Amino acid sequence: MTGMPLLSLAIWIPILGGLLVLATGSDRNAPLARILALLAALAGFLVTIPLYIGFDTSTAAMQFVELSPWIRPFNINYHLGVDGISVLFVLLNAFITFIVVIAGWEVIRDKVAQYMAAFLIMSGLMNGIFSALDGVLFYVFFEASLIPLYLAIGIWGGPNRVYAAIKFFLYTLVGSLLMLVALLYLFMQAGGSFAILDWHQLPIGMTAQTLIFFAFLAAFAVKVPMWPVHTWLPDAHVEAPTGGSVVLAAIALKLGAYGFLRFSLPIVPDAASEYAPLIIALSLIAVVYIGFVALVQTDMKKLVAYSSIAHMGFVTLGFFMFNQLGLEGALVQMISHGFVSGAMFLCIGVLYDRMHSRNIADYGGVVNKMPKFAAFFMLFSMANAGLPGTSGFVGEFMVILGAVDFNFWVAFLAATTLILGAAYTLWMYKRVMFGHVANDHVAELDDINAREFAFLALLALCVLAMGVYPFPFTEVMHASVDELLRHIAVSKL
């Protein structure tokens, strides 16, 4: 499989496909745009499968590496490669894009070509982020991915979409520009190299490490998002179209967490361990406080958005305890959250398409009218709450075990998520789905059609498979996580 530039294909097939879809022009050609988009998304997904099959789980080295000079005066290279940490995200991203295209099939009627193109281009850019091994290349993909999401929220979003789109863009831009300065500083320190792997080996003094750590934190904390810079997320989620919410939750939030693993921990390990208590504290606040905030939401999307923040708090918590269980648990949690939160937003989208309301109070007794849908929604809600047997459980359980190893009280606070998560998710489920048929609108609901059934079933399969047998996922990570932990343990001072 080494002959094909698989990672380049995974990046450029969706982007070029997106441009091709754009070329179909106005909504008169919408059916053509849809089919082209589906083909591009499918092709984009298919080329990522050999990445998994051909992946050598015994090594932590970068695989499927592609390296060619891009901008010589600055020694910037087109340098791609994946290890056990990133390869799964490339797959997840390609898979979710495929789902998003299907989910927007009939629902989006306005500017279909632009909608599909935005999501395809975004998918390619995100693959670029996960596989870039050059600092500038990473940054370029990282920033460029803001554009399609900004447009997606602003064009197809809800009533307050403009505010949400601009807030989203500026919030993320502030952080990432600080990171750019840090990247340039590292470039100088490394004697003119933007290679991330060189930076991993670079000795850096403590003051510089601290500054770089906080510059990275500014970029990644906003993206994760960590408390207290999370406020853009509920707005963006609520206003975004369903596809936008799915991509945001399933992929975009992972970018920040991935950044911690690729940049913060290995490049500035001493500052990372110095300030680990801070990150752990912020993560616990996210888990507990945001959990309570989620409990009082009256808007379904907002509720899931807050639950995403809480779950991502779990991820950062797992990273900064610096032990195997915590790190792997966090990675599993990220993948699982990609499936589950994506599925939750899709379920809400299914309801919203029929009722045009996200208010919990407008629903009630939906199960009477939509039994098939209710079953799926039940499964995803349980997964969101972390029920054993679903993917949501595996990651949370591993992180909590890691936390017990680390400090009892941290573990204790982290474990409250199991209660809080169950409380807010199931309480919402109860209010929306159970009881008597609440009003005439609910009485007129139709159950999901074959298309909706298909994408929900696909996701349900993933959630269950990962919950029952997570080994195929963890197996891929082992070598890389081991190597990362060994690397962090050595001081760079």
Place this chain on the structure above:
Amino acid sequence: MNFVVPDFYPAAAEIFVAVMALVIMLAAAFARGVRWLAYALAQITLIGAAFITIFVTMSGEVVHTFSGMFVGDLLGDFLKLLIYFSVAIALLYGRGYLADRKLDRPEFYLLAVLMTLGMMVMVTSNHMLTLYIGLEMMSLALYAMVAFDRDSARSTEAGMKYFVLGALASGLLLYGMSMVYGATGALDFGSIHEALYYQSANKTVLLFGLVFLMAGIAFKLGVVPFHMWVPDVYQGAPTAVTLLIATAPKLAAFAMAVRLLVFGLFELVEQWQAMLMFLAVLSIILGNLAAIAQSNIKRMLAYSGISHMGFMLLGLLAGVVDGDRHYAFGAYSSAMFYAVSYVIMSLASFGMVLLLSRAGFEAENVDDFKGLNKRSPWFAAMMMIIMFSMAGIPFFIGFFAKLAVLQSVVAAGHVWLAVLAVMMSVIGAFYYLRVVKVMYFDEPVDTAPIHAPADVRVLLSVNGLSVAALGLAPQGLMYLCGIALLASLV
């Protein structure tokens, strides 16, 4: 006394343009009826000059002539080519606009050619006097063009303002030159450099002179605190003229800064770097903050231009650190790359304003871009590319320009400056995003179809796409800037 006939050969392009200016003048006098003639002649002049520059004068070596008043080098050749290119495009974009307003008189094209000649003299000057003559030639032509719409109060007011302030700045510049002359006894940059190198000059007088020179440069670049004319002139001038002011003269002003500061006064680098830092920081802050409040897109682009020029200065001020000249070359070429990128983006942005204008309607408010995505998805996408590029979002050229400059700033050890610059870029991103917002998220108010001749449409599309294409492959342009500087600095 023996009179030596100077070598005219290196100045072939300037001479050609000067002769053609006279031809256009004759055409203006005797063939007024033929409306397209002056325009065609102007374009022929620019294309011809480009040919001469490429095939006749460009040698890669540094040639002095006219008793050392004129220098032919790669830096000059490269900048001249860019100037022809941007003036030619600006004239092409503006032609329909001028015709709609009955402003397409032959004199306009005459002035444009004279302005070009002035800029050419500026970029090839090796002497204070040639520099000054070139500057005045460019400026006088611009004053007249700003006030070209003589029935419009705003246009004449802008012309007046520009003239008064410009004359003041020229005075300051001249005063500074006289002080430098007093201190060093020389007017050509080579001799000034030598005098400073052997430290035979009076430092106090020299520093006074430097301050005045800096004021002149700052005025021409339009950076704070000499920026007051920029928004008023940009707004008041007919948009086709704004387009001319906002593009090629920035290159000429960059050349002037480099010739004066790097070629002439390099021994004072510590002093002028400190002054540039002051100018750059103020411009970046004020330009970006003031741009937020603008509802007129020409004013907004004016303030954004102020901040861009400030950003460009960051590259110039990062050359020498504690006497170490190791980074100077990289820093200056990053500034040049920034100036060139800015001109390309600026051409496209004002080109879009011209595209949306039509007879009796000036598309000069941000709101006039409302719903452009519904009216013309293609040009909305072009404008989006330009705006994101100006905001410094990758994959567009604006990002790599910022990256190059920031890299030199960080290399020079001014990390705080880099942080300030990027924070201000966030503020900048807000107003560029607002343009994207009105184009994509709002409903159109103006539903008239976009009418523009095919050549403008095609060229504007190429212009917009080049912003994206150069972002994917910025290496070539970076190399060109580097080579041009390297071959000239030796």
